[in-house]
Amino acid sequence: MIPVRFPIAILIIIFIIASVFILARAAAPAQLIERTRLCMGTMVEIRAGVPSGWQRQRAEALIDKAFAEIGRIEGVFSVFKTDSEISKINALASDAPVETTGEVCALVERCLAYSKKTNGAFDITVKPLVGLWDRAKELKDVPSESAISAAAAKVGFRYLKVDAADKTVYFQRQGMALDLGGVAKGYAADRAAAMLMANGIRDAIVNLGGNMYCLGSYSGREMWRIGIRHPRERGKILMALKVKDKAVVTSGDYERYFIAGGRRYSHIIDPRTGHSIGDDIVSATVIAKDAATADMLATALCVLGREGLDMVKDVEGADAVIIRKNGNSFETFTTGGFMERYGATQGQ
Numbered sequence: 001m002i003p004v005r006f007p008i009a010i011l012i013i014i015f016i017i018a019s020v021f022i023l024a025r026a027a028a029p030a031q032l033i034e035r036t037r038l039c040m041g042t043m044v045e046i047r048a049g050v051p052s053g054w055q056r057q058r059a060e061a062l063i064d065k066a067f068a069e070i071g072r073i074e075g076v077f078s079v080f081k082t083d084s085e086i087s088k089i090n091a092l093a094s095d096a097p098v099e100t101t102g103e104v105c106a107l108v109e110r111c112l113a114y115s116k117k118t119n120g121a122f123d124i125t126v127k128p129l130v131g132l133w134d135r136a137k138e139l140k141d142v143p144s145e146s147a148i149s150a151a152a153a154k155v156g157f158r159y160l161k162v163d164a165a166d167k168t169v170y171f172q173r174q175g176m177a178l179d180l181g182g183v184a185k186g187y188a189a190d191r192a193a194a195m196l197m198a199n200g201i202r203d204a205i206v207n208l209g210g211n212m213y214c215l216g217s218y219s220g221r222e223m224w225r226i227g228i229r230h231p232r233e234r235g236k237i238l239m240a241l242k243v244k245d246k247a248v249v250t251s252g253d254y255e256r257y258f259i260a261g262g263r264r265y266s267h268i269i270d271p272r273t274g275h276s277i278g279d280d281i282v283s284a285t286v287i288a289k290d291a292a293t294a295d296m297l298a299t300a301l302c303v304l305g306r307e308g309l310d311m312v313k314d315v316e317g318a319d320a321v322i323i324r325k326n327g328n329s330f331e332t333f334t335t336g337g338f339m340e341r342y343g344a345t346q347g348q
């Protein structure tokens with residue numbers, strides 16, 4: 001782990017649209033298509049280079065298909081939609097095993113594996129606590145310890161049973177519910193990028209509000225340059241990275257949070273304590289082979305902090321950078337070799 005210290009002059013709390021984003025190039029190639037749409041409560045951006053010899057419309061049609069795939073995944077995994085597969089499971093799985101699709105079973109099983117790997121820091125059964133803290137955000141009032149304990153009693157990946165052969169999901173405790181908010185945007189980025197690649201696109205970025213997969217390179221020549229935004233200062237880049245055929249995902253406390261009693265409460269919950277994560281870890285960025293894995297690890301790192309970097313090193317092809325608040329300054333910690341491996345530079 002390499003600690004890097006840097007001071008901040010003024011602490012400004014701002015609304016930030018995305019925590020990681022594509023850095024502009026001086027000269028964009030003529031054949032780069034850029035499209036944005038609102039999906040999953042976030043701005044989704046797809047950029048793709050038009051392969052040589054292709055009509056532009058052919059690549060545009062594929063980008064439309066990629067957005068359609070993201071929309072399909074939202075329809076399956078959203079807890080904001082009452083007719084989604086996940087909402088169906090949440091309504092029925094405390095009573096009896098609920099039959100679902102192979103896709104849902106497979107992703108839930110991947111999540112369970114990462115719950116074990118992170119000792120419960122990443123846990124999709126966190127929904128009862130997410131609901132409690134969402135209400136707290138509306139009221140700007142921290143929940144009582146008894147309310148936290150009551151919600152936490154309905155949380156625990158050990159009580160979530162998946163039968164891959166029967167394709168069923170079952171809750172061993174009444175009142176349990178799933179929330180795949182910490183993984184499904186990464187999963188969707190992977191699926192959309194895989195769809196583009198399978199149809200002949202070699203260079204593209206799919207970015208769901210900071211959950212991105214970077215396919216190939218920028219205009220077929222240079223590596224994609226990704227900026228990690230400074231957590232508190234508008235317009236300032238903390239770090240720039242170069243990546244190719246990798247996912248880059250950031251989780252942090254700067255988009256969805258509330259402040260009560262002078263303290264910041266993030267939308268990320270420590271499922272083991274029932275509490276929203278504190279003011280300590282500001283953000284975690286994970287680079288991995290796929291965005292679903294990076295998404296799970298980034299959420300877990302926000303809970304685990306610096307100690308979680310050892311766990312990231314155990315995942316093949318994964319690296320991470322954590323930003324931690326330290327008084328009036330921020331510190332960054334990375335997995336070993338991070339700066340060299342991604343040609344990372346501080347600032348732009």
Ligand code: FAD
Pocket residue numbers: 039040041042073074077078079080121122123124126130179180181182183184185211250251252255256267268269270271295298299303
């Ligand atoms: P991440 O760190 O990746 O995820 C944090 C989210 O995961 C939390 O918001 C919570 O839902 C959950 N979580 C919290 N703690 C943990 C933990 N320890 N382990 C596992 N999970 C945890 N937002 C809207 O406002 N409107 C919508 O209609 C909407 N639809 C969505 C549909 C889908 C399919 C998805 C995936 C998300 C949707 N969202 C929507 C956004 C969602 O509510 C979350 O806020 C968002 O996924 C947070 O993602 P993130 O990358 O910022 O943070």
Ligand code: MG
Pocket residue numbers: 181182183251294295296297298299
């Ligand atoms: Mg996540």
